[in-house]
Amino acid sequence: MKVYLDNNATTKMDTRALETMLPFFSEIYGNPSSLHTMGQEAKKHLDFARNTICNLLEVEPLELIFTSSGTESNNMALRGVAKALEKKGKHIITSKIEHPAVKDTCKDLEKNGYDVTYLDVNKNGMVEVEDLKNAIRPDTILISIMHANNEVGTIQPIEEIAKVANEKNILFHVDAVQTMGKLELKPKKIGIDLMTFSGHKFYGPKGVGGLYVKLGTRMTKFMTGGHQERKRRPGTSNLSGIVGMAKAFEVAELEREQHCKQEKELRDYFEVEISKRVPEVIINGQNSNRLPGTSSVTFKYLEGESILLRLDYKGICVSSGSACASDDLRASHVLLAMGVPVEFAHGTIRFSLGKYNTKEEIDYVLDIIPPVIEQLRVLSPFWNEFKK
């Protein structure tokens, strides 16, 4: 059996989204920026896709910039705002559990004379709003906090953070890559100024994402070229990708509640069972408000990669830490920030369920995991010391 439990890394495309894309490779292939009929026809579809997404987010079409990825959107937001507001101040607030696309961009900005505060999280993986309030300075220009964490799935209190940011007149950026299409998200209503998303996390295509930028937000462009996306993001529009992402988002919003419920039921069942069947496990962030399909499990006295590969032999795809960090030998910065001891952080596996997973698949995984863990623990000096 093949079981894909790495939906926070990427998802299988929804066939409805895929079918929507197909005509845009060899039939409607005009450049939306061309003046001729074919270009204008393409432009019509580009506008339609933009309107679809903006209507669902309840934002204006002028407020959406299409990009190539969540990473690009995060870079655009952080670097763009930092540059535009450098005369106002050079202080940015973020958290210790951000995705590398935010974390490493902040590190880079530090090298360029910016000051960044990385907020701690509590043991449940949550940013404390009081800590945020205390970190604000007169020269703070931007707060960037992710909506849900990609590794443990904890959902941050962005409504409260937005209130604080709005009161203090500080721009608020949200990396919503893990929540778009999974949770209700109306950036204007919440008070978000910039918001990142990525198509392939909600059953859309890879290579396309977006950034919501509230009208009037000052942001310097970081690429130069043509006049696409109102000159804010030059480069020929990825029309097939944009159209596919819009359809995927439409479908995701339509079916959101049903999939959330289904994923949560399966995830909760998985966690109850795994805790029963395998000794010495920790479910990270279990007491927090979490994404419905994410489960971060620490198998004490083991190292994550060996578990991942043994599960892969049995057709089960999971992740240790995050896929973006698979070449990185250090323990997860997210788990360490939550106070998980470093040796336990190494033994953590992320199971991320999606809308295509079934009870039958979860039962298969639950049968496979206990012997895999037992075999690896025989090898582990720490497990044997613990058993003594």
Add this chain to the structure above:
Amino acid sequence: MYSEKVMDHFSNPRNVGIIENPDGYGKVGSPACGDVMEIFLKIENDTIQDVKFRTFGCASAIATSSISTEMIMGKKVEDALELTNKAVMNALDGLPPAKIHCSVLAEEAIKAAIEDYIHKRDN
């Protein structure tokens, strides 16, 4: 990412376990770094009669420990001391650059166990 040899030794590690009252024992690495290896030796007349290991770590840490035990089995201690991380890597048909430290750890674990034996023998 990994060679077939690495996957073979990871899936079916050889000489797993411990030796009670070993003639030589070595433990290297740290849990914080994600790799710890333990080597147990049974030695008679300066010849390695048996080797066992236990390892906490990734697939390559397990594979390097496993193949190292095979490489020194039956050898004279002075020959076993010649084991290098390069030889371990070659025996596994290579390791990804990020995992080379595992072969270094295997070499260190074997050497620590043999040195423990020599220390006991000479004192």
